[in-house]
Amino acid sequence: MENPYKQSGDALHRRAQEIRKKICVMNSAAKSGHTGGDMSEADVLAALYFHVLRYEVQSDRTVKWHDEFILSKGHGVGGLYSCFAELGWLADEELLTYLKDGSRLPGHPVRQKLPSLVTVNTGGLGHGFPIAAGLAMAKRRHAANTEGSVGRVFVLTGDGELEEGSNWEAAMAAAHFELANLVVIVDRNRLQLADFTHNIMDMDPLDEKFRAFGFEVHDVNGNQADAIWKLIESLDYENGKPKVLIAHTIKGRGVSFMENVPAWHHKVPDETQLKQALEELDHA
Ligand SMILES: Cc1ncc(C[n+]2csc(CCOP(=O)(O)OP(=O)(O)O)c2C)c(N)n1
Ligand SMILES: [Mg+2]
Numbered sequence: 001m002e003n004p005y006k007q008s009g010d011a012l013h014r015r016a017q018e019i020r021k022k023i024c025v026m027n028s029a030a031k032s033g034h035t036g037g038d039m040s041e042a043d044v045l046a047a048l049y050f051h052v053l054r055y056e057v058q059s060d061r062t063v064k065w066h067d068e069f070i071l072s073k074g075h076g077v078g079g080l081y082s083c084f085a086e087l088g089w090l091a092d093e094e095l096l097t098y099l100k101d102g103s104r105l106p107g108h109p110v111r112q113k114l115p116s117l118v119t120v121n122t123g124g125l126g127h128g129f130p131i132a133a134g135l136a137m138a139k140r141r142h143a144a145n146t147e148g149s150v151g152r153v154f155v156l157t158g159d160g161e162l163e164e165g166s167n168w169e170a171a172m173a174a175a176h177f178e179l180a181n182l183v184v185i186v187d188r189n190r191l192q193l194a195d196f197t198h199n200i201m202d203m204d205p206l207d208e209k210f211r212a213f214g215f216e217v218h219d220v221n222g223n224q225a226d227a228i229w230k231l232i233e234s235l236d237y238e239n240g241k242p243k244v245l246i247a248h249t250i251k252g253r254g255v256s257f258m259e260n261v262p263a264w265h266h267k268v269p270d271e272t273q274l275k276q277a278l279e280e281l282d283h284a
Contacts, residue, residue, distance in 0.1 A: 001054045001055065001056055001064075001066040002054055003050070003051055003052060003053055003054055003055070004055070004056070004057065005049075005050040005051060006050075006051055007050045007051055008051060008225075008226055008229065009226060012046055012047065012050055012051065012225045012226060012229075013043075013046075013225060013226075015046040015050050015086055015225075016042045016043045016045075016046035016225050017042075017254065017281050017282070017284070018086050019042045019045060019046060019079065019082045019083050019086050020038075020039055020042050020082075020253075020254045020255075020281050021277075021278055021281050021282075022081075022082035022085050022086065022092065022095060023035065023038040023039060023042070023078045023079060023082045024255070024269055024274055024277045024278060024281070025092075025095070025096075025274065025278075026078055026081065026082060026095040026096065026098050027078055027098075027268040027269070028268050028269045028270070028271075028273075028274045029095075029096045029098070030096075030098045030099045030100075030268070031268055032099055032107075032266075032268060033078045033098065033099070033107075033266075033268050034075040034076060034077075034078060034265060034266055035078070035252065035258060035264055035265075035266075035267060035268055035269070036189075036191065036251040036252040036258060036261075036264035036265045036266075036267075037073060037075060037076045037079075037158065037187070037189070037251060037265065038076050038077075038078035038079040038082070039079070039251070039252050039253045039254055039255065039258060040187055040189040040222070040223070040249040040250060040251045040252065040253050041073070041076050041079045041156060041187050041222075041249070042079055042082075042083075042253070042254070043222060043223045043224060043225040043228060043249075043253075044156060044185055044187065044222055044225075044228055044247055044249075045079055045080065045083040045156075046083070046086075046225045047225040047226075047228035047229040047232070048069055048154060048228075048229075049069075049083055049087060050087075050225075051225070051229040052067070052154070052228075052229050052232050052233070053065070053067045053068075053069060053154070054066035054067045054151075055067070061089075062115070062116040063089075063116045063117060064116075065119070065151070066149075066151045067151050067152045067153070067154065068119050068132075068135055068139075068151065068152075068153045068154070069119060069153075069154045069155070069156070070119050070120050070122065070128040070131060070132045070135075070153070070154070070155040070156070071109055071122055071128065071156055072122055072125070072126075072127065072128020072129050072132070072155050072156060072157040072158075072161060073122075073125065073128075073156060073157055073158035073161055073187060074108040074109055074121075074122030074123035074124075074125075074128070075107070075108065075123065076156070076158070076187075077105075077106075077107065077108055077109050077123075078098070080109060080118075081095060081098065081105050082095065084114075084117060089117060090105075107123070108121070108122060108123030109121060109122055109123070119135075120135075125158065125160075125161040125164050126161060126164025126165070126166040126167055127166065128155050128156075128157065129155050129157055129166070129167045129170045129171075129184060130166050130167070130169065130170035130173075131155075132153045132154075132155035132170075132182060132184070133170045133173055133174045133177075133179060133182055133242075135153045136152075136153040136174070136179040136181050136182035136242075137177055137179060139151040139152075139153060139181060140179070140181060150181050150237065151181065152181045152182075152183060152237060153181060153182050153183070154183045154185060155182075155183070155184050155185065156185045156186075156187060157184060157185070157186055157187065158186075158187050158189075158192065159186055159187060159188045159189060159190065159191075159192070159197050159203065159206075160191070160192025160193065160197055160200070160201075162186065162203055162206070163192075163200075163201045163203070168213065171184075171210065171213040171214075171215065171242075172213055172214075174214075174215070174242040175213055175214025175215060175241070175242055176214070178240040178241070178242075179242045180236070180237050180238055180239050180240050180241055180242065180243075181237050182242040182243065183232065183235070183242075183243045183244075183245065184215075184242070184243065184244040184245070185222075185244075185245045185247050186206070186244060186245070186246050186247060187222065187247055187249055188206070188222065188246050188247055188248050188249060189249045189250060189251035190251075191251045191260070191262055191265065192265075193265055193266075194262060194265070195262055196262070206246055207219065207246060210244045210246075214241070214242070215241065215242050215243065215244045216235075216239070216241040216242070216243045216244070217243075217244050217246065218231055218235075218243065218244070218245050218246070219245075219246050219248065220245050220246070220247050220248070221247075221248055222245075222247025222248050222249035223248075223249050223250060223253050228245070228247065231245060232245070251264065251265070252264045254277075254280065254281050254284065255269075255276075255277040255280050255281065256280060257273065257276070258277070
C-alpha cells in the first residue's frame with residue numbers, strides 16, 4: 001500500500017497553505033480554536049497525509065490504514081479537520097460547524113464522530129505518545145503473524161506537552177521494545193499555552209534527552225513539508241530504534257501578526273484579521 005498522493009515541492013506547499021486558510025476561516029467562524037498550534041503543524045500534516053502515510057480510500061469512502069497517525073496535541077484538531085477537508089474527506093461547509101452542538105467536529109479529535117479518520121481520541125495531553133508506542137508494538141506483532149510488512153506509527157506531540165511524565169515512560173518503553181516503526185514528531189514551536197517553554201519548563205537539550213532514552217534523533221525544519229517527507233523516507237525502520245523528529249516550527253506560522261505571539265495560542269481572527277491572513281497565505 002502506498003500514499004495515494006505523493007505530492008512534493010510547490011504543490012505540497014500549497015496544500016499546507018490551503019490547510020492554513022481553512023484553519024483561519026474555521027476558527028474565525030467558530031470564534032474559538034487553537035489557531036497558533038493549528039498553524040504550526042500544517043506542514044507536518046501536509047507531508048504526512050499527502051506524501052508519507054500509506055492508506056487506501058475504499059469504495060465506501062472509509063479509509064484503510066497501513067500506517068497510522070495520532071495527533072497527541074489534540075487541541076490542534078483545527079489543523080487536522082482542515083487537512084481532512086483538503087483531502088476531500090470533509091466538506092468546507094462542514095468545517096463551519098466546528099464546535100457547534102451536534103457537529104461531528106468537536107474541540108478535540110473523537111473517533112466515534114469521525115470513524116476511520118481519527119485513530120485515537122486525544123485532548124488530555126500526554127496520552128498520544130504512549131498509545132502510539134503500544135500501537136507500534138501491535139503492528140509489529142501483526143506483521144509477524146501475517147507475514148506482512150510492518151506498519152509505521154507517527155505521533156505528533158506539542159513541546160509543552162512533553163512536560164507530561166507519561167511521555168517519558170513511553171519513551172523508555174519504546175526504546176526497550178526496540179520500536180523502530182515508531183516516529184514521534186515534536187512540534188517544537190517553543191511556545192505553550194501562555195508563554196515560551198523556556199520560561200515555564202525549560203526542556204533543552206531536548207535532543208540529548210531523547211538520545212539518552214534510546215531514540216534516534218533528527219532535527220528538521222517543521223515548516224518545510226519537503227524537508228519532512230524527505231527525512232521520513234530516509235529513515236531505517238528495521239534498525240531497532242524508535243525515532244524522534246524535532247520539528248522546528250513557528251507557532252502561528254504563515255500569518256505575520258500571529259507568528260511567535262503567545263496570545264495566538266487560543267486567539268482567533270476577527271473579520272479584518274481574517275482578510276489579511278488569507279491574503280498573506282495566498283502570497284507565500
Ligand atoms: C493534561 C492536560 N493539561 C492541560 C491541558 C490544557 N492545554 C491545552 S493546550 C496546552 C498547551 C500545549 O502546548 P504545546 O504542547 O506546546 O502545544 P502547541 O504549542 O503546539 O499548541 C494546554 C496546557 C490539556 N489539554 N491537557
Ligand atoms: Mg508548543
